[in-house]
Amino acid sequence: MIWVIARREIAAMFLAPLAWIILAVVQAILGYMFLANLDNFFLLQPQLIRLENTPGVTDIVITPLMQIAAIILLMVMPLMTMRSIAEEKRQRTLSLLVSAPLSMTEIVLGKFFGLVGFVVILVSLLMLMPLSLYLGTSPDAGKLLSIYVGMLLLLSAFAAIGLYLSSLTESQTIAAVSTFGTLLMLWIIDWAGASLESGQSVVAYLSMLQHHQRMLEGVFDTADLAYYAIVIVGFLGLTIRQLDRERLL
Amino acid sequence: MTETLVRVDNLSRDYQAQRAVNQVSFSLQAGEVLGFLGPNGAGKSTTMQVISGNLAPSEGEISIAGHDIIDNPRAAKRHLGYLPEHPPVYREASVDEFLSYCARLHGLRGADVATARARVKQQCGLDSVGTRLIGNLSKGYQQRVGIAQAIVHDPPVVILDEPTVGLDPIQIREIRDLIRSLGSERSVILSTHILSEVQATCDRVQIIRAGELIYNASIESLERGHEHSVRVALRAAVDGDNLLALDGVDHVERLDEDRFRVFLAPGADSDALVQTAVREDWGLYELVPEQQSLEDLFIELTHEHEVAGS
Numbered sequence: 035m036i037w038v039i040a041r042r043e044i045a046a047m048f049l050a051p052l053a054w055i056i057l058a059v060v061q062a063i064l065g066y067m068f069l070a071n072l073d074n075f076f077l078l079q080p081q082l083i084r085l086e087n088t089p090g091v092t093d094i095v096i097t098p099l100m101q102i103a104a105i106i107l108l109m110v111m112p113l114m115t116m117r118s119i120a121e122e123k124r125q126r127t128l129s130l131l132v133s134a135p136l137s138m139t140e141i142v143l144g145k146f147f148g149l150v151g152f153v154v155i156l157v158s159l160l161m162l163m164p165l166s167l168y169l170g171t172s173p174d175a176g177k178l179l180s181i182y183v184g185m186l187l188l189l190s191a192f193a194a195i196g197l198y199l200s201s202l203t204e205s206q207t208i209a210a211v212s213t214f215g216t217l218l219m220l221w222i223i224d225w226a227g228a229s230l231e232s233g234q235s236v237v238a239y240l241s242m243l244q245h246h247q248r249m250l251e252g253v254f255d256t257a258d259l260a261y262y263a264i265v266i267v268g269f270l271g272l273t274i275r276q277l278d279r280e281r282l283l
Numbered sequence: 284m285t286e287t288l289v290r291v292d293n294l295s296r297d298y299q300a301q302r303a304v305n306q307v308s309f310s311l312q313a314g315e316v317l318g319f320l321g322p323n324g325a326g327k328s329t330t331m332q333v334i335s336g337n338l339a340p341s342e343g344e345i346s347i348a349g350h351d352i353i354d355n356p357r358a359a360k361r362h363l364g365y366l367p368e369h370p371p372v373y374r375e376a377s378v379d380e381f382l383s384y385c386a387r388l389h390g391l392r393g394a395d396v397a398t399a400r401a402r403v404k405q406q407c408g409l410d411s412v413g414t415r416l417i418g419n420l421s422k423g424y425q426q427r428v429g430i431a432q433a434i435v436h437d438p439p440v441v442i443l444d445e446p447t448v449g450l451d452p453i454q455i456r457e458i459r460d461l462i463r464s465l466g467s468e469r470s471v472i473l474s475t476h477i478l479s480e481v482q483a484t485c486d487r488v489q490i491i492r493a494g495e496l497i498y499n500a501s502i503e504s505l506e507r508g509h510e511h512s513v514r515v516a517l518r519a520a521v522d523g524d525n526l527l528a529l530d531g532v533d534h535v536e537r538l539d540e541d542r543f544r545v546f547l548a549p550g551a552d553s554d555a556l557v558q559t560a561v562r563e564d565w566g567l568y569e570l571v572p573e574q575q576s577l578e579d580l581f582i583e584l585t586h587e588h589e590v591a592g593s
Binding site: 042049050125127128129130131133135136137281282 | 298332335336337338339356357361363364365367369374384385389390432
């Protein structure tokens with residue numbers, strides 16, 4: 035059942051031009067950044083050779099690329115999540131799902147996994163850039179895997195947050211803007227914490243940037259996994275609760 | 284045929300402080316088409332939404348084919364097809380894609396999906412538009428897609444909320460034929476504010492006004508029941524008591540010098556009246572059965588209610 039909804043969500047995304055355009059724009063911008071980073075690497079290479087314990091091509095080309103990718107996708111994901119539920123509410127098609135023998139959990143998970151499907155396509159396309167390095171050199175495979183999983187988790191967390199905010203409104207614009215605001219806030223929340231010694235650890239833990247950064251560096255920590263799991267499960271739970279609550283209003 | 288498919292007990296529904304539906308109870312047997320009639324804003328759509336599980340009831344119980352909609356929603360919804368006021372169709376999908384999706388949502392798999400789709404397309408007259416996008420279809424066709432969506436999983440109970448709104452007269456007739464054909468094998472609840480629609484398609488009618496059920500009868504008894512007054516005009520000077528003494532006369536109302544309105548007891552006819560009039564030489568020169576249309580009844584009932592309420 036979840037799969038039936040997820041499959042339709044993905045099909046609907048690719049029936050409209052938005053998904054294609056987002057993939058194209060993100061790929062074009064990051065392709066250019068990749069090229070610039072690669073140029074940079076060639077410039078630095080003569081000096082790096084003389085150092086001991088040098089950072090590899092993965093650290094110099096791929097990690098910064100994915101840092102920028104995360105920020106670009108922070109702006110792009112709200113555009114993908116905004117229509118999920120808001121559109122159904124506006125078109126009054128939600129009752130199709132509600133009247134079917136499905137629980138709210140199945141409906142919300144179906145929507146979420148539809149978005150995750152898009153995320154997998156998007157991140158897999160981005161990963162073709164680092165994989166192309168295998169043509170000329172040997173990047174750190176373990177690090178690449180950590181980056182791949184890190185990106186998937188980050189964007190899935192974005193999707194869960196976007197899905198919740200989309201369930202609160204009928205307006206796609208409001209859903210997109212509030213999702214963008216929430217994501218940006220979660221991203222920069224440790225900026226304030228950096229100057230306040232006492233509360234720093236809590237605020238830093240809330241920041242998505244911190245957790246993402248560690249996975250990009252190849253640190254695969256259960257604390258980071260737990261963070262993403264809590265964000266995803268939490269916001270999906272809120273979405274289910276919101277939709278259930280609307281039946282009572 | 285006497286299986287009760289829908290049972291609604293003391294259903295109430297509040298929107299904040301406002302009570303939209305108040306203590307409504309009714310039940311629906313298999314093979315029955317129930318017309319749910321009421322002016323705009325009377326609580327028809329709210330009742331439909333609650334029965335279909337789209338809104339939670341504030342009070343009361345609803346069971347569909349023996350399954351409680353709150354305690355066991357999955358089983359209840361499996362026996363239910365629902366067309367809301369606005370057909371829930373995806374404008375960017377084609378008719379075929381959409382109906383296949385609906386069939387899968389209701390748990391159909393594999394070849395069953397295509398079979399069910401072909402069946403409802405044929406039933407709803409959608410054969411020629413299978414590959415077209417729903418958004419490009421006319422309102423009438425979109426409405427049919429909405430009905431097809433409600434019956435694609437072959438449910439024993441179908442709820443249609445104002446299915447003929449915004450259609451032209453020919454489309455209305457087609458949809459009514461379709462509803463009647465559905466009613467032969469299923470239980471159908473049809474909400475509408477068009478009176479002739481109920482007379483044309485339903486077995487039973489319920490009138491709801493300001494959230495309360497104020498009338499519930501079969502169409503047959505409605506039509507029969509209101510033949511029950513005859514207007515007679517007699518040349519001879521006859522007293523109302525003479526008429527009242529006759530078999531089967533319930534009460535008599537004098538209209539003018541010669542004319543009376545005679546109310547007959549249920550099941551009685553005017554034979555005794557005619558025979559006596561001939562025998563006694565009352566000079567009967569006019570006898571008009573008075574049939575009250577659903578429209579009169581509707582206006583009378585809703586008006587009475589208004590007067591009582593104010």
